[in-house]
Amino acid sequence: MNVLICDDSAFARKQLARALPAGWPVTLHQATNGLEGVEQVLMGHGDLLFLDLTMPELDGYGVLETLKREGIRSKVIVVSGDIQPEAYQKVMSLGAIDFIKKPASGEQIVALLERHGLWRTDEARTDVAPTMALTVEARDVYQELANVAMGQAADLLARLLDAFVVLPIPNVNVLEVSELHMALNAAAKQETLSAVCQGFIGAGIAGEALLLFHDSSFADLARLMKFEGELDRRAELELLMDTANVLIGAFLRGYANQLDTPFSQGHPVVLGQHRPIEALIQTNQSRWRRTLAIEINYRVDGYAVQCDLLLLFTEDSIATMNNKIMHML
Known part of the structure; x- marks a missing residue:
């Protein structure tokens, strides 16, 4: 089932996503106003819609009126x-x-879903572990490492x-798979992307580095790299891999050195070129579960070059x- 959260507040969307039942086998989508919400429903992303009333562009009443008028x-x-x-x-x-x-608790949401036959307790995945806690102190350390x-x-x-x-403040969070999808959607906004993924592992630490490269960046990146020739799909792939090697490799080395834990890196894998983030998520959703996510947005000053x-x-x-950073706390 496709579940859509339509609210203009990013905090409210995240809060509601956290209140949904753990292990609920649904695909979660989001919309930041009523017009986006109607568009998402028309795309088939709204079997179940959690709808705010007070929103810009089109409020919740307008969304309900539109759905009723269109027979959705x-x-x-x-x-x-x-x-x-x-x-x-x-x-x-x-x-x-x-x-x-608002705000709705997890217990309220579960009771409501059960009342309408949308979820049963025995549907929950048994492999879902308790929520991981990330203390303020630990988040600060991970943010400084990043x-x-x-x-x-x-x-x-x-x-x-x-x-x-141009460098941002790194964003550090423990995310459920649904929240990760929401974060990816927010990072990409409406752009199509090219994406590279590279696994890493070392002494009890493992994960994946994911580089989302905005397709509007290729022209300026080619100019900065003094690339000569036609900027076709193969050339863009070469530029993408060069950028991924620099950013992923250097970041992992710097992070591993601070933890005093060398990482072995797998071969980079191209997840897709010139694809909407929804398509990337749909194709690769089985590999991304609950995770500690560090998000960084790189931007080149004066040029249309941006990647996440x-x-x-x-x-x-x-x-x-956590054991390795105890001495840093």
Whole structure:
């Protein structure tokens, strides 16, 4: 089943995603306003829709009116801070199956889904482990480790391109697979991407480095690398692999050195060229589960060159890394 969370607040979308049952076998999508929500439903991404009422572009009432007018039979659960009796009556008359107040707890969501026959306790995957805790102190350490490794990778890229690389604050989070998909969607926005993935392993730590390269970046990247010749698909692949080798290799070396744990790297794998992020997620969703994710956005100042590097550490790696960073806390 395709489940769509439609809310203009990124915090509210993440909070609701966390409240969904662990191990629920669904594909999760998101929309940031009512118009995007209607588009996602028309794309088949809204078998079940969690819908906010107060949104820009098109509010929740407008979404319900549109679905009703078009004869679209998505099941809609309104999740809103507006709990006036009139609001409840209006959304139910427009076809919503239920109404729940923000913020919704996991227990409330489970009870609601069971009431409507959308989820049963025995559907939960038995391989889902308890939620991993990431303390504030541990997040700060992982963020600083990533900050140092990110800087080393950016230095190599800057020297290669003879340009200034703008660096963000690394984003560190423990993510469920549904939240990871949401993060990937947010990183890519509406662009098509080319993506490279490279596995790594060392002394109880394993994971994958994922480089998402925005397709609009190829022209300027070719110019910076003084590439001569036709910029065809093969040439773009060469540029993509060169960039991935620099950023992934340098980051992993810098990160491993700080943990005093050398990593062995697998061969880089091209996940796709010029594809929407949805297609990449759909093709590779079985490989991405609960993970410690470090997200970094690299941008070249003055040029349309942008890529997102995600380091996805396996759940089993967290305990090992936590032990290694204890002296840093």
